[in-house]
Amino acid sequence: MFYSEKDDREKQLRFSIRKVSFGAASVAVAALYLFMGSGAVSAAEAQAIQSNEEVAADKDSETEKKSEDQQPTYAAPAAKEQGSATNTEAGDKGKQESHPETKKEEANSSERSETTTKTQSDENSVSGDSSSPKSTEGSEASKSEGEATRTEEASSKPKIRKRRDTDSAPTATAADADLAANQTYEAPEDDADVEKLAAKLKELPDTVENEKKLSNIDQVGATKNISPGTVKELDEFGGWKAVNGGKFGVARKTNRGVFPIETVNTVRTNYGKDKTWLNESSFDRSNDYALFLGLVRTLATQNEKVDDSSAYTQGAENSNKGKGLANYKGIEKTFKNYSLSTGSDVNISFYTGFTGDIDGNKAGYRVEVFTKTDNNMEMMKIYDQKFFPQNSSNNQKKIDDEKKTVTPVSVGNNQFFETTRSQTENQKDQLTEKLEDDSNKKKLGNSHGTFTSKNISLAPGVTEYTVRISAADNTKLGMGFQVPWRQYALPVVGTGFSVTQDTRKVAKDLSKKVYDKLTESKEEDTKWSTPETKAAYEDKLKKIKDKLGSEASTTSNYREVVEDAVEKWKELNEGQKIKDQAKDAIAAKLAEKETAIENNSNLSPAEKEAAKKEAQAEAEKAKKAIEDAQTQVDVDRKKAEGTTAIDNVNPIGTENAVTAIAEVAARKMVEIDDNDKLSEDEKKAAKAKVEEAATKAAQAIKKAKDAENQNEVNRAQADALSEVTAINPVGKDQAKDAIAAKLAEKETAIENNSNLSPAEKEAAKKEAQAEAEKAKKAIEDAQTQVDVDRKKAEGTTAKDNV
Known part of the structure; x- marks a missing residue:
């Protein structure tokens, strides 16, 4: 890169414009600011003018730095640490059954089960049955329902407390351990206003899920110390109790994923074999545990009582189609009525299945619901339905009546295997192992049916209701009676299991209260409304009334029309x-x-x-x-x-005009100072013109601003810029001085010329003086610096020629 003298000069000029000390010119430039009313601008500040480009650059730099300095940073919240839920209770080890072939599998399974159980929410956590088999099947069976409950609650407290210490969960008592089953509605105050009633309706769930334990059957099963591949007889499971102090069975899959032989129908043949019917055990197998309501009397339970008190016979008996033991009366659980004041509608749903068939007889289900009130502690039955899982009445594929909907289990083609007739109970383990063969496992039924109740209405005043599920006919459980082990019927598998309360009666009550209050105040509420707004509001009220009169209205229906009406109600006062x-x-x-x-x-x-x-x-x-x-x-x-x-806010801009004029004036002052052709007097005169133009512009700009005339401000700026730009002084004093100096030199030379007489000298001097005057006049009349320089040269030459 090469720099010329011109580049250096331009650089100096730019610096001079920013930092020049104007001398006499500072008065004119300062006048531009002071005359405009900017009293805070000093003369020194007026002398330091920055170019627009540099100001913009400085601002950009400052903005960039500011943005960089203030760039917000996001601190990600620390991930919430979820601790391991490993069970460290020493007492758990003693609760495991020690089956010789399954110790290792039980340990692994127990660890998984405990981890699963400990990570559940309070609502889904289960107290568990931590009692030994002896306490479960012995003395507790004879206790009253209340005594059994207290005993189980007391025994479960240490375990719950230990888990909650680990998880830092809120403290819970045995009474509220099953929060889902004990949900109740808190009605608003009698004087609650429209907005409170509407808010209560908005937060009201469409349904209340009362049963969250049996639907999570594997979590409950993990607390019962059931060895893989076995069935354990219990009297309580996830809050569900055996009816009348009886029992029920809970089976756990083997480590190879099949339920034990006790859940598959095995019968004796006339030719000395045992035949196990794989397709006759059909139910949902997606969980590791399954509950069985019925136990068929077999050789293993020959001394147990059945409902008809008949004696057990090993031989063929046409009347024995799979009689159930008398103390297997099903399961039941009590739930709170969600709304004491309005009542609710209960809905029960679960998957169905079967474990065997005898002469076309499969075990049927019975679903009952009982209620209690504060005034009458006796249980009153309000629902009782029996059905069979494999088919419906009149050979229809599906039952759908006013009480229930039942979809049947699909019965597959005959699938079985035969084995040598078993003589002892422990031979069942060999059959369970045979079930684990891939070929047999695939033949087990995986189909399931469904049951869903209808129209179970809890009346106002009902405090609680009890759901009972049992056998439709305990004398026909559809399984063989001759094998030397237990055979269980009527599976309840957890999947699809729900007990819910519909809240539409509560929703209807809230909606009616809202409607009544809005109707009472309608005249006052609508007095500041336009006719269109009032008509729209009345239409919203009518929609609430229509829903109140419809039996098909749901909670969401009520919520929608009330929300619409309240929203429009809030818009009535349109002020x-x-x-x-x-x-x-x-x-x-x-x-x-x-x-x-x-x-x-x-x-x-x-x-x-x-x-x-x-x-x-x-x-x-x-x-x-x-x-x-x-x-x-x-x-x-x-x-x-x-x-x-x-x-009317129409500002008149003057600062840009003032700055532009000041910059041009400053440049012109520098230009004058740097002009070596000018004398000091000429420079002073030129600067005076610049000051005069600036002062005149300031006066014009102020006048235009006072008149709120932006065009005049712009015109004054343009005039000043044009006038200052046109100031281009021509230096003549130096040229005339040069002519005078040349004249003096010539006169001296003439005077010293000895060849000339005094008269000749005088004549020569006059001639030289005449040439000098002529040159001075020519210089004075010159219009440009070039003309001045030429006239100066011509005048000097003319004197030289004298």
């Missing part, structure tokens, strides 16, 4: 809406004005900011006046006044 719309108009006008100010190239940044603040002040003033208005007429008037006031 605030009108004010808000007027204030929005003011805000829009302000935004429009701010955009216009920002886009006004005549304004400096400071002038733009000042103008925006003025417009904002007018907007705030108008908004307050609108908010304080007492009538819609007042609102309209204040909106119009505010809009006009904002429109």
Whole structure:
């Protein structure tokens, strides 16, 4: 890169413009600012003018640094630590059954089960049956229901407390351990207003899920110390108790994923074999545990009582189609009525299946519901339905009546295997192992049916209800009776199991209260509404009334129409809406004005900011006046006044004009100072012209500003720039001085010329003086610096020729 003298000079000029000390010119430049009323601008500040490019560059740099310094940073929250839920209770080890072939599998399974159990929410956690087989099947069976409950609750407390210490969960008592089963509705106060009633309806769930334990059967099963591939007889499971102090069975899959042989129908043949019917054991097998309501009397339980008190016979007996033991009466669980004041509708649903068939007889289910009230502690049956899982009445594929919906289990083709007749109970283990063969495992039934109840209505005043599920006919459980092991019927598998309460009666009650209150106050509420708004509101009220009169209305239906009506009710007094719309108009006008100010190239940044603040002040003033208005007429008037006031903010830009003139003046001053052709007097005279032009421009700009005439400001700027630019002084004094010096030199030479007489000398001097005067006049008359220099040269030559 090469730098010329011109480059250096341009660099010096730019520096001079920014930092020049104007001398006499400082008065004129300062006058531009002081004359405009900027009293805070000193003469020194006027002398230090930055170019627009440098100001912009400085601002960009500052903005960039500011943005970098203030760049927000996001600190990600620390991940919530979820501790391991490993069970460390020493007592758990003693609760495991020690089956020789399954110790290792039980240990692994127990660890998985405990981990699963400990990570459940309070609502899904289970107290478990931590009692030994002896305490479960012995003395506790004879206790009353209340005593058994207290005993189980007491024994479960240490385990619950230990788990909650680990998980830091809220403290819970045995009474509220099953939160889902004990949910109740808290009605609003009698004097609750419309908004409180509507809010209560909005938060009301469509259904209340009362049963969350049996639906998580594997979590409950993990607390019961059931060895893989075995069936354990229990009297309590996830809050479900055996009816009348009886028993039921819970089976656990083997480590190879099949339920034990006790859940598959095995019968003796006439030719000395045992035949196991794989397709006759069909139910959902997606869980590791399954509950069985019935136990068929077999050789293993020959001394147990059956309902008809008949004696057991090993031989063929046509009357024995799989008689169930008398103390297997099913399971039951008690739940709170969600709403004591309105009642609710209960719905029960579960998957069905079967484990065997004898002469076309499969075990059937029975579902009953009993209720209690505070006034009558006796249980009253309100629902009783029997059905069979494999088919429905009249050979229909599905039952769908006013009480229930039942879909049947699909019965597959005959699949079985035969083995040598078993003589002892422990031979069942060999058959369970045979079930684990892949070929047999695939033949086991995986189909299931469903049961869903209808129209189980809890009346107002009912405090609790009990759901009971048992055998439809305990004398026909559909399994063989001759094998030397137990055979279990009527599976309940957890999947698809639910007990819920429909809340539409509560929703209807809340909706009616809202409707009554809105109807009572309608005249007062609508007096400030337009006819259109009032008509729309009355239509919303009618929709609530229609839903109240319809038996098909649901909680979501009520919620929707009430929300719509309350929303419209809040809009009835349109005073605030009108004010808000007027204030929005003011805000829009302000935004429009701010955009216009920002886009006004005549304004400096400071002038733009000042103008925006003025417009904002007018907007705030108008908004307050609108908010304080007492009538819609007042609102309209204040909106119009505010809009006009904002429109009238029309700033006149002078700072850009002043800065432009000052910059040009400064450049011109530097240019004059640097002109070596000018004498000091000539420089002073030229600078005076610059000052005069600047002063005149300042006066014109101030006058234009006072007259609020931007065009005149711009014209004054243009005139000043043109006038200052046109100041191009021509240096003549130095040229005339040079002519005078040459004349003096010539006169001396003439005087010293000895060849000339005095008369000749005088004549020569006069001739030289005449040439000098002629040259001076020519210089004075010259219009450009070039002409001056030429006339100077010609005059000098003319004297030389004298």
